[in-house]
Amino acid sequence: MIEVKNVTKKYGKFVAIDNISFTINDGEIIGLLGPNGAGKSTTMNMLTGFIEQTSGEIIIDGYNTLKKPKKAKKEIGYMPEGVPLYTDLTVKEFITYMAELKKVDRKTRKEKVQKIIEQAGLKEVQGKLIKNLSRGYKQRVSMAGALVGEPKILILDEPTVGLDPKQITEIRNLIKELGKTHTVILSSHILSEVSQICNKVIIINKGKLVAIDTPENLENKVSNKNCIYVTVEDTENKMKNIKEKIQGINKIDLIKENEDGTKEYVIESKNDIDLRKILFTELAKENITIFEMKKADSTLEDAFMKIIEGGNK
C-alpha cells in the first residue's frame, strides 16, 4: 500500500507538486496522467526515493521513505523515464548487477536472474551488449531491471514511449500480466492505453491532484448522455419537423452534410430518456432512412481534456 500525505515539492520558489494526497491499495494498476510538466515524473521520483519532498510524508508498505529509505526502496521496482541503462554491459550482466544492488540473496541470485530474463522475454538477447539492442528490447531490459528483487510495487515512467505498435502491445500485455501479482503505477501520454490497462487513474495538473477515479467513472462524468448522433437520408427535408413530432427533444442540430446526400444530426433530449427507439419508428414513418445512429459516449481523452481545461481556467 502506498500512502501519500500532503506532499509538496518546491524548487526554490517554484512549486512543482502542491500538497497532494492519495492512497494506492495493493494490486491496483494506476495510471498517472497529466500534461507535460505537470509533475508526473516528480511524483514518481519522490515515491522511489530518488528525490525528497519538501514537506509531507510518503509511506510505502508501512515504511516512511525518509525515515526507512532502504526498506521502502526494497519494495519498489523503478523503471525511470528514458530508460537509462549501462550500455556497455550485456543484458545478463546488467540484470545481475541490479540483483546485486538490490541485495538479492547470493544463493538464489542466478536462478532469479534467469527467471526474470525469461519473464521479460529477453532470453535470446541475454548475451548481447545493451548498446546493440533495439529500443523495444532496451525498454524490456529496463523493465526487467525494475522486476529484480521481487518488489511488490512497480513504478514505470512512460513504459511504451518510442515503441512501434507491435512492441507497444507486447509491453502492454507484459504490464497486464505483471499487474496480477504487483501494484503497478505507470505514467503515459497515450490515454487509450491507460483506460485499457489501468483500473484507477490519477490526473495531475500544474502540480495539483485534480482527479482520482476509475477510468469508467471519469468517462461517465463528462459524457453527454442526452445526445444522440444520427446519419439520415432525408430527401424531403422533414427532419426539422421531427422536433414537434417527438416529445422530449430539446434541440436538433445539423452537423454535417455528406457527399452522398446523407446528413448528420445531433439530437439532444430534455432529460435522461433514451430517444433511440422512438426515433427509429418515427423517422421510418416520415420516410427518413437511418444510416447510422449512436449514443454519444466519451473517452478518457474527453475526460482528461475537460478536467485539465477546467483546471486551467
Add this chain to the structure above:
Amino acid sequence: MLAVMKKELKSYFFSPIGYVVIGIFLLCFSVFFYLTVISYGSVDLSVLYYYTALYGLIIIVPILTMRTFAEERKTGTEQLLLTSPTGMFKVVLGKLLSALLVIIITLLISFMFFFIVMYFGTPNIVTTLVSMLGFVLISIAALSFGVFASSLTENQVIAGVITVAFLIISLFIPDISSKFSGFALMNYYSNFAQGVISIENIISLLLFSVVFISLTIIVMQRRKIVK
C-alpha cells in the same frame, strides 16, 4: 560494494580506458626509470616511484575518475543507483576501489623494474615496498578528490579538468608560500620515498581521502533535495 566494484572494473577493461591508463602509467614509469635509475646508474627505485607519483598521477587519476559519477548523472543511470537499497557509501567506495585496483595492477607490473635492477646490483626491497605503499596511499587521496570532482558535474571533461587543476596546484603551492605546504599532497609522500613509514603521513593521507569521500556522499545525497 563488491557489486559496484566488479561492474566498474568491467567497464574499465571492456573499454579502452583501463588499458590506456596502464599503458600511459607504464610509459611514465619507463621514462622515469630511464631518467633516474639508468642516467644516474643508481639502484634506488624509490626515486622512480617518487617522480611517477609526482607527475604520473596528474594524468592517470583524472582519466580514471572523471567518468565515475559524471557519466551516471549524464546517462541517468544514477537513478538506478539512488533508488536501489544499496547505500551511497558503498557505491562511492566501490568506485574508488575499482580505480585503485587499476593503479595497483600497474604497480605490480612495475615490479619488473625491480627485477631489471636486480640484474645489475642489489636494490633495497624495503625502500621499494614502502615506496609502493606510499604510492597506493597517495593514489587513494588523489582518487578521492577525482571522484568528488566527478560527483559535482555531469560533464566528464569538467570533472577531469578540476582534478588536473587540483593536482597541479597541489604540486606548486609550496613554491608560492611555505605556509601552504600542508596542502601539497607530495609532502606526505617524501618520507615513504626514504623507506620510512610515518604514521603521521598515513593518517594525513587517509584523512584527506575520508574528507573527500564524505563530501562525495554528501553531494550525492543532497541531489535528492535540489534535483
